[in-house]
Amino acid sequence: MGDIHIAEERCKGCGLCIDACPRGLISFAEDLNEKGYTYVEFTGDLEQCTGCTLCATACPDQGIEVWNKRGKQTFENTTGLTERMSHYCPGCTHGIIHRITAECLQELGLLDRTVGVAPVGCSVLAYEYFNVDMFEAAHGRAPAVATGAKRARPECIVFTYQGDGDLCSIGGNEILHAANRGEKITVIFVNNAIYGMTGGQMAPTTLPGQRTSTSPDGRDIEATGHPINMAELLATLSTPAYIARGSSHDPQHVLKTKKMIKKAFEHQASGTCFSFVEVLSTCPTNWGLAPQESGDWVRDHMIPQYPLGVIKQPESVS
Amino acid sequence: MTKVLMKGNEALGEAAVRAGCRHFFGYPITPQTEIPEYLVKRLPQVGGVFVQAESEVASINMVMGAAGMGIRCMTSSSSPGISLMAEGVSYIAACELPCVIINMMRAGPGLGGILPAQSDYFQATRGHGHGDYQVIVLAPSSVQEAVDLMTLAFELAETYRNPVMVCADGMIGQMMEPVEFAGEPDALPPNEMGGDDWALGVREGRKRRIVNSLYLSPDELNEHNLKLKAKYDDIAAKETRHELYGPEGDAEGGGGYDLLLVAFGTMARICKTAIDDVRAEGLRAALFRPITLNPFPFADLRRAMDAIEGDGAVFDVEMSMGQMVYDVKLAAEGTRRIEFHGTAGGVVPSPDEVAQKIREILGAAPA
Ligand SMILES: Cc1ncc(C[n+]2csc(CCOP(=O)(O)OP(=O)(O)O)c2C)c(N)n1
Numbered sequence: 001m002g003d004i005h006i007a008e009e010r011c012k013g014c015g016l017c018i019d020a021c022p023r024g025l026i027s028f029a030e031d032l033n034e035k036g037y038t039y040v041e042f043t044g045d046l047e048q049c050t051g052c053t054l055c056a057t058a059c060p061d062q063g064i065e066v067w068n069k070r071g072k073q074t075f076e077n078t079t080g081l082t083e084r085m086s087h088y089c090p091g092c093t094h095g096i097i098h099r100i101t102a103e104c105l106q107e108l109g110l111l112d113r114t115v116g117v118a119p120v121g122c123s124v125l126a127y128e129y130f131n132v133d134m135f136e137a138a139h140g141r142a143p144a145v146a147t148g149a150k151r152a153r154p155e156c157i158v159f160t161y162q163g164d165g166d167l168c169s170i171g172g173n174e175i176l177h178a179a180n181r182g183e184k185i186t187v188i189f190v191n192n193a194i195y196g197m198t199g200g201q202m203a204p205t206t207l208p209g210q211r212t213s214t215s216p217d218g219r220d221i222e223a224t225g226h227p228i229n230m231a232e233l234l235a236t237l238s239t240p241a242y243i244a245r246g247s248s249h250d251p252q253h254v255l256k257t258k259k260m261i262k263k264a265f266e267h268q269a270s271g272t273c274f275s276f277v278e279v280l281s282t283c284p285t286n287w288g289l290a291p292q293e294s295g296d297w298v299r300d301h302m303i304p305q306y307p308l309g310v311i312k313q314p315e316s317v318s
Numbered sequence: 319m320t321k322v323l324m325k326g327n328e329a330l331g332e333a334a335v336r337a338g339c340r341h342f343f344g345y346p347i348t349p350q351t352e353i354p355e356y357l358v359k360r361l362p363q364v365g366g367v368f369v370q371a372e373s374e375v376a377s378i379n380m381v382m383g384a385a386g387m388g389i390r391c392m393t394s395s396s397s398p399g400i401s402l403m404a405e406g407v408s409y410i411a412a413c414e415l416p417c418v419i420i421n422m423m424r425a426g427p428g429l430g431g432i433l434p435a436q437s438d439y440f441q442a443t444r445g446h447g448h449g450d451y452q453v454i455v456l457a458p459s460s461v462q463e464a465v466d467l468m469t470l471a472f473e474l475a476e477t478y479r480n481p482v483m484v485c486a487d488g489m490i491g492q493m494m495e496p497v498e499f500a501g502e503p504d505a506l507p508p509n510e511m512g513g514d515d516w517a518l519g520v521r522e523g524r525k526r527r528i529v530n531s532l533y534l535s536p537d538e539l540n541e542h543n544l545k546l547k548a549k550y551d552d553i554a555a556k557e558t559r560h561e562l563y564g565p566e567g568d569a570e571g572g573g574g575y576d577l578l579l580v581a582f583g584t585m586a587r588i589c590k591t592a593i594d595d596v597r598a599e600g601l602r603a604a605l606f607r608p609i610t611l612n613p614f615p616f617a618d619l620r621r622a623m624d625a626i627e628g629d630g631a632v633f634d635v636e637m638s639m640g641q642m643v644y645d646v647k648l649a650a651e652g653t654r655r656i657e658f659h660g661t662a663g664g665v666v667p668s669p670d671e672v673a674q675k676i677r678e679i680l681g682a683a684p685a
Binding site for chain 2: 112113115117124125127131132133134135136137138141144145146147148149150151152153155156173174176177181
C-alpha cells in the first residue's frame with residue numbers, strides 16, 4: 001500500500017491525474033474547492049496504490065505528493081519552484097514543464113547558481129514560479145538576454161523558457177544566433193502550436209489546417225507556409241549542440257522529457273555546448289479541447305509533425 | 319600625462335576600458351565601427367568579453383543580460399541601430415539597470431547617409447522607446463571631452479541605475495585629435511558595478527531576485543512610474559552640465575553679449591570659431607553649450623538668456639532641421655526672439671556660414 005496526498009486547494013480539476021492512474025484510484029469530488037474548481041480525490045482502495053507517482057507526474061499544479069509501500073516519499077514537490085499557484089489554465093502543461101525543469105536543477109544541485117529568463121507569452125510570469133534568480137525579457141529576446149548574462153557570469157547556469165511565438169517567430173533571429181555562437185545556455189522551448197497568451201492566434205508552429213483565431217478556416221500552407229520544426233532547423237548548424245524534442249502529453253513522455261532537460265543542463269554545467277529541448281505542450285483553452293483530449297491531440301497530430309527524440313548531440317557524446 | 323593622437327571612436331573604446339568596462343556587445347555600423355574594432359583587440363588584453371551580436375536588437379538585450387548580473391557593460395551604434403534598440407532601452411530603464419550606449423549619430427531619416435548629424439536629439443531626449451522613461455544623454459564636442467564623458471557616463475549609470483547615452487555626431491568618432499586619459503587604467507574598478515543588493519547571479523543563500531518590468535496591477539505600475547519620475551527629477555536637479563563660451567574672461571568683449579548662440583557637439587565647436595571671428599569685428603556674441611542634453615540645463619540657459627543685453631536674440635544652430643530648438647524655446651518661455659539655422663544630410667555648417675548668420679541677426683555689414 002502506498003499513500004498519496006492531494007492538495008485540494010491546489011487542484012484546478014484538469015483531471016490529468018485521473019487519466020494517469022493505472023488503477024483508476026482517483027476521481028472528481030462532488031464539491032468545488034475554494035477557487036471554484038471541481039477538485040480530485042483519492043477514492044480507490046489505498047491497498048491498490050503502488051506509489052507509482054504517475055498521478056503526480058501528470059499534475060501541472062504541484063498538487064500531489066506520493067509515498068510508497070515502505071512509507072518512503074517517492075514524489076515530493078520540488079524546491080526549484082515557489083509555492084505560488086500558477087495562473088495557467090487547467091490542464092495546460094506549462095506547469096508540468098516548469099516542474100521537470102525545476103526538478104532537474106534541484107537534482108543537479110544547481111538551484112543556487114541558476115538564472116532563468118522568462119519570455120513574453122503565457123509563461124511571462126515564470127519568474128514568479130521558478131525558485132531562482134530570474135529575468136523577464138522582451139518578446140523573443142530571451143536568448144540575447146541569456147547570452148549577456150552567461151557571458152557576464154559564466155559560473156552561473158543560465159536558461160531561457162520560451163513559447164513558440166516568442167522563440168520561433170519574433171525571436172527567430174536571437175535563438176538562431178545564440179545557437180550558432182554556441183552560447184553555453186539551456187533553452188526550454190514550449191511548443192503548443194499556438195499563441196496562448198494573446199488568445200489563440202496562429203504561430204509559426206501551427207499545424208496545416210489547424211484552426212486558430214487568425215487562421216479561422218485552418219492554416220493555409222500556401223499563404224502562411226509550413227510549420228517550423230525549430231529543433232531540426234537548429235540542428236542543421238555546424239556548431240556543436242545538444243538538441244532534443246520531448247512531449248508533455250502523458251506521464252511517460254514527461255519522464256522521458258525530464259531526462260532530456262537534465263542532459264541539457266549537464267551539458268551546460270560541464271561547459272560542453274549550447275543545449276535546447278523542445279517540449280510539445282497543450283493549450284486546452286485555445287484549442288477548444290478538454291485537457292485529456294488535448295493530450296491525445298498532441299499524440300495524434302503534433303508528434304507526426306514534430307518527431308520526438310534526441311536530434312543532435314555534441315560529437316564527444318554521439 | 320602624455321597626449322596621444324587618436325581617432326575619436328578608438329579613444330572612446332579606450333576610455334570605456336579605463337572606466338572599468340569589460341563587456342561590449344555591438345553590431346557594425348558606420349560611423350562607429352572603429353569602436354568595436356578597437357575593443358575586439360583591447361578587451362581580451364584585460365580579460366574582457368567582446369560579442370558581435372546578430373543585430374542591435376540583440377546587442378541591447380545582451381547588455382540587459384550582463385547589466386542585470388551586475389557587470390559593467392556597454393554597446394555602441396549609430397542612428398538606425400539606435401532605433402532598433404528602442405525596445406531594449408525601454409526595458410533596461412524600466413528594470414533600472416545601469417549601462418552605457420554610444421550613439422555616433424549619422425544623417426537620417428531612413429538609411430540616410432553616413433555623414434555626421436544631430437538629428438537624433440528628439441530620439442535621445444524624448445520618446446526613444448515606449449513608456450515614461452528617460453535616458454541621461456551626454457553630448458561631447460571634442461575627442462577629449464568624449465573620453466572624459468565616458469567615465470562620467472558609467473558613474474552616472476551606476477549612481478542612478480539608468481541607461482546613459484553618449485550622443486556624439488559622427489564627426490567626433492571620425493576625427494583624430496590629441497587626447498589625454500585621466501588617471502591610470504582603471505578610473506573605476508573593473509567589471510563589478512556594486513550590485514550587491516540588486517544584481518542576479520550566484521545566490522549563496524540570499525533571497526532570490528527578479529529583474530522585471532511587468533506590473534499587472536495599475537496601482538503598482540503607477541507607483542513604479544512615480545518612483546522613476548522622482549529619480550529623473552533628482553537627476554535633473556543634480557546632473558545638468560553646460561559650458562558658457564565668450565563672455566567671461568574676454569578682455570575685448572568686456573563680458574557682455576548681444577546675441578546668445580546655443581549649440582551642442584561639433585556644432586558648438588564651429589560656433590566658437592564663428593564667435594571668435596565676429597568678436598574680432600566688435601560683434602558681441604556668446605555661446606551656451608549644453609553638455610547634458612537630458613537633463614537639459616533649462617535654468618542655466620535661462621540665466622544666460624536673461625544676461626543678453628537689451629532685447630538681443632538667441633540663435634540656435636544644429637545639424638538637424640531644428641530639434642533642440644524646442645528646448646531652447648521652452649527655456650526662453652517667450653522672453654526672447656529665437657533664431658534658428660540648421661543643416662541636414664551630413665552637411666556641416668562652416669564657421670564662415672555661422673558668422674555670416676550672426677552678422678545678419680545683429681544687423682552688421684557682411685564681412
Ligand atoms: C513586441 C511585442 N509584440 C507582441 C506582443 C504580444 N504578445 C504577447 S504574448 C504573444 C504570443 C505568445 O505566444 P507563445 O510564445 O507561443 O507563448 P504561449 O503564450 O503560447 O505560451 C504575443 C504576440 C508583445 N508582448 N510584445
